[in-house]
Amino acid sequence: MRISLVAGAPNGKACNDCAIRDFGVCAALDKTDLRELEHLSRHVRFASCETVFAQEEMTTSVYNLLEGVLRLYKLLPDGRRQIVGFVLPGDFLGMPISVRHSFSADAIGAVTVCRLSRTAFARYTENKPHLLRRINELAVRELSQARDHMVLLGRRSAAEKVATFLIGWRDRLVQLNGPSTTVALPMNRQDIADFLGLTIETVSRTFTKLERDHVIGVLPGSVYLLDPARAEAMAAA
């Protein structure tokens, strides 16, 4: 939760060559648009556990994640935490409802973001309805994911929660890196617990149980799916 002191370094690379060129909001932009965007964006690095922005802070920027993973979370006054989402490269972070952030974002491992001034980006989008539609599309997709997660939090058992999480996380990684037998879990057990509305012990026990049942194999920092079909069935049920 330390704050990064690293100031924005000049972008350095052209947006056109960006690794996430075809993923995030920028997918809606042509070369001319991108050239304009280059002048507005700065790449910024954060070390593990550094805060990109915090709940209640003023919203000054919007972000595209370039490398690494972020956790987004909300805290209750007494310290209880609910992780509302994990952010992967290509994801866009920049639809603040108000002048203050309603949740916090910090780095899980080293992270690079593409940062833009919120006002400059707002001006940039003004006469670009295709970009507005793209942002809208992303917001609606996030809303849909949020509702799926409500179902998980409100109506699923611990085993179903964990299975659903593993399948969903695998699917996101597959989209980024292509198929793989193992599912990397850069977040720790507490993060998973706070995402699924469980305690760390219950998550741990559930992992062990799934391992005993030959559904998954547990390794430090990852799991592999021994029986993807069964995991998917638990996630669907």
Place this chain on the structure above:
Amino acid sequence: MRISLVAGAPNGKACNDCAIRDFGVCAALDKTDLRELEHLSRHVRFASCETVFAQEEMTTSVYNLLEGVLRLYKLLPDGRRQIVGFVLPGDFLGMPISVRHSFSADAIGAVTVCRLSRTAFARYTENKPHLLRRINELAVRELSQARDHMVLLGRRSAAEKVATFLIGWRDRLVQLNGPSTTVALPMNRQDIADFLGLTIETVSRTFTKLERDHVIGVLPGSVYLLDPARAEAMAAA
């Protein structure tokens, strides 16, 4: 869950005189825009428990709620239900992520909606960036509410859930109808339970407990807040 057979009746009234003129998406539109919109919209009535649209159905329309209350919910294959939101007059329902609805909507009591063809509305928005921004704003607000609800579902006790629900619902009603000591609850206990990730029995017991503690008074179809401060404290905690 019956399907309404009532076909779309001609709008009849001018959008400019609409009751929710200043609330929903239409707040972003001037008189000229509204006149154009009148030709696209139809008022449709639904009786209690009729389905406006169902999960997996094709998305053909977008809606503005004019009168009444809707529940939005998702079902798991085994029948478990999670209500993802209640819709009040002025709320906009029309940001489908895909060609099929990802949740169902049905009427709690009699309902009137303003229905527009999805494709016609999409064409209508095409050259109206102010409307796009308005839609975006609404989507982001909903997303924020969804995240708040995730915290409730994942990290709050039954008593906190019920108190938070009552305060939140009261605030929405106040915005529509002005201050009032009583909070009308058109939805039944099962709806509340499915919204809060509880069982009907737990909701009932929690109401009784809050009544014993002189926080609320329970009446058929409504409650009144005897100790709003205490209820708000439970909702914030």
Place this chain on the structure above:
DNA sequence: CGGTACATTGAGAGATATCAACAGGCGTGG
């Protein structure tokens, strides 16, 4: 090699779910 952070495991407690019975309101129909 020891320290620290993270993860696992166990025992017991507690909150909510489940199962079951009962109460009250409301409409229907005799």
Place this chain on the structure above:
DNA sequence: CCACGCCTGTTGATATCTCTCAATGTACCG
């Protein structure tokens, strides 16, 4: 107009899942 049945909501007893508290294990790092 009253009796009946139905639906919704409440209450009670018990079960169960997940949490809490505590101890132990394990990997990483100085």
